[in-house]
Amino acid sequence: xxxxxxxxxxxxxxxxxxxxxxxxxxxxxxxxxxxxxxxxxxxxxxxxxxxxxxxxxxxxxxxxxxxxxxxxxxxxxxxxxxxxxxxxxxxxxxxxxxxxxxxxxxxxxxxxx
Amino acid sequence: xxxxxxxxxxxxxxxxxxxxxxxxxxxxxxxxxxxxxxxxxxxxxxxxxxxxxxxxxxxxxxxxxxxxxxxxxxxxxxxxxxxxxxxxxxxxxxxxxxxxxxxxxxxxxxx
Numbered sequence: 550x551x552x553x554x555x556x557x558x559x560x561x562x563x564x565x566x567x568x569x570x571x572x573x574x575x576x577x578x579x580x581x582x583x584x585x586x587x588x589x590x591x592x593x594x595x596x597x598x599x600x601x602x603x604x605x606x607x608x609x610x611x612x613x614x615x616x617x618x619x620x621x622x623x624x625x626x627x628x629x630x631x632x633x634x635x636x637x638x639x640x641x642x643x644x645x646x647x648x649x650x651x652x653x654x655x656x657x658x659x660x661x662x
Numbered sequence: 663x664x665x666x667x668x669x670x671x672x673x674x675x676x677x678x679x680x681x682x683x684x685x686x687x688x689x690x691x692x693x694x695x696x697x698x699x700x701x702x703x704x705x706x707x708x709x710x711x712x713x714x715x716x717x718x719x720x721x722x723x724x725x726x727x728x729x730x731x732x733x734x735x736x737x738x739x740x741x742x743x744x745x746x747x748x749x750x751x752x753x754x755x756x757x758x759x760x761x762x763x764x765x766x767x768x769x770x771x772x773x
Contacts, residue, residue, distance in 0.1 A: 583761070591766060591767075592666070592764030592767050593705065593752070593754075593764045594764065595761040595762065598761065634704075636704060648718070649695065649707035649710060649718055649720060650707065652697075652705045652706070653704050654703065654704055655704055
């Protein structure tokens with residue numbers, strides 16, 4: 550599986566957009582980019598995933614660069630409840646979710662009032 | 663929909679003992695994966711079950727074994743517990759190519 554690189558921590562003001570970067574320079578053509586988050590003492594929560602096109606759902610937007618070597622997760626209006634560790638994961642296969650997820654250490658996003 | 667449920671919530675064992683953790687997948691899901699999360703680390707993949715068989719396995723010793731039942735629920739068994747097995751054990755379920763949904767985890771402490 551391709552490895553990912555994320556900053557260990559980031560801060561964001563409540564109500565502002567949070568932009569979380571991820572580098573995955575060794576990503577293969579059939580690998581998807583997944584984002585999960587883990588609020589303290591809970592199980593990880595799926596946020597969004599994409600292959601090459603930008604994606605948006607009710608939680609977030611995912612912007613993938615044209616060369617697919619990096620991506621950015623955008624939380625448009627961060628709230629205190631968005632404080633969590635955010636994991637960027639690259640996973641192979643068609644949809645990929647039935648393959649294992651390889652978690653790194655993620656980015657601790659702290660949303661400040 | 664109750665989502666993914668795990669039992670027990672917390673467990674304390676001593677070295678050398680054996681433990682069984684249980685997971686009920688989200689309704690409609692047929693695949694169960696298990697992860698181990700040590701303090702301060704991301705979850706690490708242990709193995710995945712589909713159609714009652716182990717489909718994939720991570721880099722964990724044979725002391726870690728599992729089972730999936732016809733109703734898709736699953737068990738994780740760990741034999742000869744070591745202090746280093748203390749961790750949060752997470753179960754995730756999925757269906758087809760859908761995303762994995764995680765349970766709240768079981769916190770195992772080995773003394």
